[in-house]
Amino acid sequence: MNLQKIATIPGYAPGDEFGWPVKNVGDINNDGYPDLAIGYGRYPDCPDTNRTSCNRIDIYYGGDTLDINPDLTFWDAIDIWGNMDLNGDGYIDLVARYSTNFDIGMIKVFLGSENGPDTIADFTRYGEYYYHEFGREIASGDINADGYDDLVVAAPFDDIVAYGRVYVFFGGDPFDLEPDWYYQSEEEFACYGESVACGDLNADGYADFMVGAPFDLVDKPGRIYIYSGGDTLTTTPDFLYEAPNPYSYLGRKMEYVSDWNGSPYGMILAGWIITEGYRTDVLKLSGSAVFDSLHTEIIYNNYDPYDQSFFIWFAQGYFNNDGYKDIIVSGGSGESKKMYCYLGESDLFNPDTTIALDDTNALSFSLSNSIDLNNDKTDELIFLRRIDSDDPYTRIYNIDIYSNNPFPVSNSAIDRHSDSYQPNGFTLKPNYPNPFNNSTNIHFYLPQADQIQITVHDILGREIALLTDSFYQPGTHTLAWNAQELSSGIYFIKIHARGENIFQIQKAVLIK
Numbered sequence: 001m002n003l004q005k006i007a008t009i010p011g012y013a014p015g016d017e018f019g020w021p022v023k024n025v026g027d028i029n030n031d032g033y034p035d036l037a038i039g040y041g042r043y044p045d046c047p048d049t050n051r052t053s054c055n056r057i058d059i060y061y062g063g064d065t066l067d068i069n070p071d072l073t074f075w076d077a078i079d080i081w082g083n084m085d086l087n088g089d090g091y092i093d094l095v096a097r098y099s100t101n102f103d104i105g106m107i108k109v110f111l112g113s114e115n116g117p118d119t120i121a122d123f124t125r126y127g128e129y130y131y132h133e134f135g136r137e138i139a140s141g142d143i144n145a146d147g148y149d150d151l152v153v154a155a156p157f158d159d160i161v162a163y164g165r166v167y168v169f170f171g172g173d174p175f176d177l178e179p180d181w182y183y184q185s186e187e188e189f190a191c192y193g194e195s196v197a198c199g200d201l202n203a204d205g206y207a208d209f210m211v212g213a214p215f216d217l218v219d220k221p222g223r224i225y226i227y228s229g230g231d232t233l234t235t236t237p238d239f240l241y242e243a244p245n246p247y248s249y250l251g252r253k254m255e256y257v258s259d260w261n262g263s264p265y266g267m268i269l270a271g272w273i274i275t276e277g278y279r280t281d282v283l284k285l286s287g288s289a290v291f292d293s294l295h296t297e298i299i300y301n302n303y304d305p306y307d308q309s310f311f312i313w314f315a316q317g318y319f320n321n322d323g324y325k326d327i328i329v330s331g332g333s334g335e336s337k338k339m340y341c342y343l344g345e346s347d348l349f350n351p352d353t354t355i356a357l358d359d360t361n362a363l364s365f366s367l368s369n370s371i372d373l374n375n376d377k378t379d380e381l382i383f384l385r386r387i388d389s390d391d392p393y394t395r396i397y398n399i400d401i402y403s404n405n406p407f408p409v410s411n412s413a414i415d416r417h418s419d420s421y422q423p424n425g426f427t428l429k430p431n432y433p434n435p436f437n438n439s440t441n442i443h444f445y446l447p448q449a450d451q452i453q454i455t456v457h458d459i460l461g462r463e464i465a466l467l468t469d470s471f472y473q474p475g476t477h478t479l480a481w482n483a484q485e486l487s488s489g490i491y492f493i494k495i496h497a498r499g500e501n502i503f504q505i506q507k508a509v510l511i512k
Contacts, residue, residue: 001353002404003355003402004403004404004406005401005402006066006401006402006403006407007401007409008400008401009068009398010398011397015391015394016042016043018039018398018399019038019366019384019397019398020384022038022382022384023037023038023079023082024083025081025083026092027062027092028059028091028092029061029116031062033063033064033375034373035062035082036059036060036382037058037059037060038057038060038399039078040055040058042055042429043055043056052427055077055078055098055099056075056077058070058072058073059072059073062371062372062374065409066407066409068409072116072119073119074096074119075119076098076099077096077108078098079138080095080097081096081138081139081140085112085171086140086150086172088148089111091111091112091113091114091117092117093110093149094112095138095140095151096110098135100127102131103132104128104132105127106124106125106135107125108123109121110122123176123177124177125177131490132155132157132158133155134155135155136154136156138152138154139151139196139197139256141198142171142206142207143168143170143229144170144229144231144233145207145231146170146172148170148173150171150180152167152196153166153167154166154167154211155193157191159459162189163185163186163187163189163190164192165182165184165185165192166192166196168180168182168209183235187220189215189218189220190215190223191213191215191216191217192213194212194251195211195251195252196211196212197254197255198210198256200258200265200287201268201291201294202228202290203264203265203289206230207229208227208228208229209227210225211225211251212224212250212252214249215246216252219246221248223241223242224254224268224270226238226240226285226291238291239291243274245273249271250270250271250283251270253270253311253314254269254271255316257316257327260327261324261325261344261345262324265286265287265289267286268285269282269283269284269285269311271312272311276305280301280305281299281301281310282310282311283296284298284348299349301340302349303331303340303350303351303354309331310331310340311329312331313366313367313368314327314328314329314330314367315328315368316328317370317379318377318378318379319379319381319404321377321378321404322344323344324345325344327341327348328367328381330366330367339355339356339357340354341353357383366383366386367381368383368384370382376405378405381401383399384400391478393429394476426446426450426497426500427444428443428493429442429443429445429506430506431443434509436483436508437510437512438484439483439484440481440483441481442454442478442479442480442493442506445475445477446474446477446497447474448474449471449472449473450497450498450500451469451470451471452469452470452471452472452496452498453495453498454466454467454468454479455493455494455496456483456493457494458489459491465483467481481493487512488510488511489509489510491507491510492508
């Protein structure tokens with residue numbers, strides 16, 4: 001492949017987490033070109049001026065010439081999915097996930113039209129209880145082969161033992177958000193639904209759906225559950241794969257791949273499998289006409305067996321003009337992040353080539369997605385590039401678009417970053433990393449000097465640690481929290497600005 005950078009889309013301000021998520025949502029405006037969604041995790045200029053940051057997802061319409069100015073904005077959306085027609089009208093619909101108090105979770109459905117969906121939701125559904133994170137993962141496909149795409153929606157956590165649960169909503173005209181299938185795991189800490197996928201594994205015309213249960217917080221092996229599509233659904237899986245060892249987190253990530261090597265059967269790639277103490281390997285599950293004959297193999301990273309970033313980032317598409325589906329998996333770390341390329345007719349055991357993107361100013365690169373923006377039958381690759389700082393709250397985020405077939409781009413030199421940008425109010429930012437193992441950093445911003453108390457509380461609200469009770473000057477501050485003596489679980493970080501008598505709380509997840 002001869003990849004060339006054709007565009008850079010800059011974020012808005014340092015620390016805005018531009019590039020989370022990046023999605024191919026399909027041709028939502030019906031002009032013949034697929035469209036690209038890019039999100040912000042901490043956009044600083046919110047419509048609600050009482051907030052210092054918010055989520056936002058922008059849609060960029062594809063075309064013969066790519067314009068990097070967004071065409072549509074969904075305020076407060078955390079994630080978004082497209083490429084589905086829920087009501088059978090021939091137009092692509094969108095489903096977006098939103099945050100709620102106590103992480104109950106909420107999804108909104110935006111039905112398509114001739115000119116594309118608008119930003120006013122047609123349907124809204126909340127999760128059922130605290131910390132379920134309803135809508136954390138979503139997949140779609142025609143599970144009952146009635147001509148309407150169906151929704152698979154996961155709520156993989158809860159406030160006590162993280163059973164996890166998955167809902168299926170059948171499409172139809174009229175469409176509704178009442179579940180037609182539901183299952184909650186009976187095992188504690190299964191995190192059932194931390195990944196979901198949908199596609200026709202056995203080529204029978206019905207989309208099947210797959211659910212990952214990684215058992216994040218306990219010493220159990222992760223699992224992949226496969227449910228066969230059909231006119232009726234049962235809660236008994238038609239196929240179950242269990243990892244050979246505990247703490248592998250198999251089921252945390254899952255990708256459905258169609259048209260691999262021209263096969264009519266779908267394929268599943270799921271992470272991860274532990275080998276020799278390293279969480280580096282990937283489950284390959286090849287479809288067949290009979291579920292009992294599904295073939296499983298473990299893909300080892302023979303190129304770099306100790307690369308524990310293998311498969312964290314993934315893209316599939318048609319990248320090199322040979323007409324065969326290709327797969328690219330990211331690996332490595334730092335400013336020379338490796339991309340392992342498995343080109344069409346590959347066995348997935350040895351990459352055909354590798355790509356390293358180098359930039360002396362980059363902290364890291366991440367492979368984010370792929371999309372054929374100009375409909376030339378060659379997919380572009382989308383990378384998230386982080387530059388300038390180890391601190392996520394001052395880091396600059398850019399999206400780089402690469403192609404094997406370059407095409408024109410307008411407004412590609414716009415620089416929206418403002419190095420002097422600061423929040424405009426008292427802010428406790430999410431701790432980083434989160435989830436974390438033993439230690440994490442807590443960031444907070446003060447518009448004026450104040451006496452600051454930061455405490456940590458368990459799931460029952462009991463105070464378990466006092467991290468600081470000191471006087472701080474205006475500005476951004478960082479405080480390290482070492483939780484080495486605590487057990488895995490959900491904790492809450494509470495900040496109290498005593499002078500202003502203001503409280504804020506962030507959730508932290510400790511995983512050992």
